[in-house]
Amino acid sequence: MPRLVVVSNRVAVPDPEGPRQAGGLAVAVNAALKRREGLWFGWSGATCADDIAYKPKVIERRRRSFVTIDLSHTDYQEYYNGFANRVLWPILHYRVDLAEFTAVELSGYLRVNSRFADALSGFIRPDDWIWVHDYHLLPLAKELRARGHDNPIGFFLHIPCPPSDILLALPQHADTMGALAHYDLVGTQTEHDAENLRQYFEQQGASFGRNRTSFDFDGRRVLLRAFPVAIATGVYARAARNAIRSDFAAEVRESLNGRKLILGVDRLDYSKGIPQRIQGFGQFLDSYPQWRHHVTYLQVTPTSRSEVPEYADINQTVNELVGQINGRYGEPAWTPIRYVNRAYSRASLAALYRMAAVGLVTPLRDGMNLVAKEYVAAQDPENPGVLVLSQFAGAAEELDGAVVVNPLESEAMAAAIDQALHMPLPERQARYRRMYRHLAANDIDRWAERFLSALAESRQQPRLFDNLRQLFAARASLFF
């Protein structure tokens, strides 16, 4: 089995003493590295002076090497806070209106990709497979190829891919989206995302085979498919069963005082639709006053990317809305919304999911949204809660037992919460079983296997231009 080299913006180096807090990307990468020799390369999360950045630090843990580099202060601003999170993130989430482009930041982004390639290059062996993750590293394969690495290289986009017209709004898109053609395999979260990317490459002049799963562009053949990211379903369900017996769970349950829990868990990000959700909840209290005093809405929202101005704005908006709803509907003995700006361990979140009668997952746009999947996996099969899910989350393509809403429609959100709270037990059980079966059959190990076998397949396809080159060389040798 070849060694797997994983590259992502951040690296989750396991802390043998710390609590288990792995996010979605870390769970996915760990699944890919399971039972094989591997190396995980990326940014340490630290910044430093320009002259000492990019010195790789290697940590060995069992059969895995974790190689991290620090970013210089300038690169951190231009690449991470700049082009990645002020241009790519909003545009790929369909928010062209929020994109703040500068040529300096684009060149910082391209420079960091080139520096990643320089730092990684010396670690790559000829027979390694390389798997690159997410929008921070779109041009990395191009940089690695320029340094002579002909290894199989796959890319997975964790966030959405909008229609071609929106991608064309991305300044100099050929240097970022177009550079995806240097990978052997490109994976998206949903079939909808894959089709959007196909249309983009078609407009750029790529030619597609009849089944449209691979295309030829600029002398390369690229396989392009959807691989909906998943969770460790069985492990998560077990964690929730145990976590519900914790002191933390007991304390929260006691504080609810018999009220039903409505739960939202999101990073503080404008793509998550938190203001719209709070307004939907306000509408619910207005339209269905019989539920006042009988529910508590807990919104757990760790802050994120706080140096990016749009994130500071959303923070203020959410704080104001929570204050307004609590002020309008609250009573001395009842606070409708509890808003918490803190990250919790995987076990604590699993306990909250299991306790919640309603899981509100209503992003305005989301590649997949693993909170939706974790919420389902964490439920008690005898008495499951109900998932209220945005039609704009990638997870909506799979979780057909959810109550699906348009997050922009407050009245529909209010009605969905009411429907979820009233839903009879047999219907809740039937919906839960359908979704759990799907999540158990399509867990994170299966996801990693599917991606890696497609990467192997991508190298077996005849490469159009290689074949033409060989044919030309053979003919030329007849003449000389």
Ligand code: F6P
């Ligand atoms: O969802 C995309 C993603 O980049 C994840 O990989 C990551 O966990 C999350 O956003 C948070 O991003 P950041 O690394 O910017 O805090």
